[in-house]
Amino acid sequence: MNLLQLEYALALEKLGSFTRAAHALNMTQPALSLQIKNLENEIGISLFDRSRSRIEPTEQGLKFLLKAGEIVMAGKQLKEYAITLANQFGGEIKLGIIPTLSPYLVPLFLDQLLNQYPELSLEIHELLTEEILQKIRLGDLDGGIISTPLARQGITVSPLFYESFYMYHNYEDGIHAKSLKVSNLDLKNLWLLEEGNCFRDQVSDICSLRNEKAYAQISYHCSSIDSLIRMVDHQGGTTILPELTTLCLDSDQEQNLILLEDKVREVGFVTRKLTGKEHLFEIINEKIIESVPAPMREKRGREVVDPGIQEGWK
Template sequence: MNLHQLEYALTLERLGSFTKASKVLNVTQPALSLQIKNLENEIGIALFDRSKARISPTEQGLKFLLKAGEIVMAGKQLKEYAMTLGSQYGGVLKLGIIPTLSPYLVPLFIDPLLQKYPELKLEVFELLTEEVLQKIRLGDLDGGIISTPIDRQGIVVTPLFYESFFLYKNHPEDGVRSLKVSNIDMNDLWLLEEGNCFRDQVNDICSFRGKKEDAHLTYHCSSIDSLIRMVDHKGGATILPELTTLSLDTRQEQNLIKLENKVREVGFVTRKLTGKEHLFDVLNEQIKASVPAPMREKNGREVVDPGIVESWKS
């Protein structure tokens, strides 16, 4: 077994095709197939299911590739780490951030961070949770900011802050500033499209699996800002995480009702032993300093499960 074989297997997993992988790796398809077969023979398991049009890992193969990715990345990261030794807080950080956080969180921390560490370069990608985790595992991202907690093999989680949930309702009842979940009219709710972890958290909070419709409109939405505009225009209500409420105008703030005792945990996720832990430390420190102080502690409130499971269990 050698690093080249592991890199070949990881590339095949990422692209799902011997033809595509051989082109990227600049080897012939028979040579790639032989290397993968030799690796499978040596370790005694089939890494890939070849019965479908898209090549995909077997369950055992996926577990092996998780560890293989750690080994391949360790070599690459050792080289990157050596390059940063002359400039302790320089280099590139590639981050994936989920869409329900990115447009509200990045403007809070980006300028102070880069002013303190001018040799640091950030590349931010707005991605769904599973995309963030997959790209971290494959080495395409250094880390991510998602809704946690999660239990994913090979992933290290650092909690950052906690967001309360708010009901955003057009013309709320006068004087009502907090509300129990049981008092929400579920027929009023506009929700994000299925597949977004914030939608899953709202479902969990409300024990609810439907979405608001009217006689002429079914709205498939992937943006919290769009939900806010729908409530403003069409009435009804939606549920917002706390950071999104910081960008509301004075009129819109009157539409907020805080939901009691429920929070969304936001955490930083990365692989083990990346060689960039010193950069993660300054990033996470600045993020925590940039959010309102009450959001930095859980304070006994219940963290809502984001519903993230191992990909082979889902």
């Protein structure tokens, strides 16, 4: 067994096809099949189920590939660590950021970070939470900024800041309160993000929507908070916004905000353990924390809402 064989197996898991994996690895399909077969013979287990159109790991294979990914990653980390010895604050970082954060958070910290560390290169991808976690596991991303907490094997979490939740409504509805308890929310005309977005799960949790269906004449499927704001402005009803979103509202729209008491969304930085880039992550995290309003840096006794991220990679 060698690192190349492990890399071949990980490529096959990622691409789900001997043909695509062989092309990506710049080798022939028979040669890749032989390498995978030799690896399976040596370890005594079948890594992949070949009976389906898409090649998928077996149950034992998934466990092996998780450990194989850690070993391959460790080899890459050793090379990266050698580079950082010569250039402590340089290198490339690939980050995933969830859509309900990316357009509001990235502009706050990006310029200051890159101006202070000109040898640092950032590649940012706007992705859903599960996509970010999967790409971190496969080594396609170095880290991610998502809603936390979570329990996921091999993942470390560093809390960054805490966002309050706000109800956003049409001011003409005649609601003029400054703050409101969640139990007093009117859910009949609540606009929500599309399923699969962790912010929708959080809103469902704080509004107890998991087992009830709010009536709506329009079924509007979207993944953009800006779209929800525009729907409220033009169609009425309400939606729930995280705090960073509210910093982009104009003065008229700010009148439509009502603080929801006692609940916050925790935002954290997630990465694999022992990447060799921890010193760069510390720099990024420090700049992010500095960029948000000071009150958002502390939980202040409020309850963190569960983002609804299921455990995995067991």
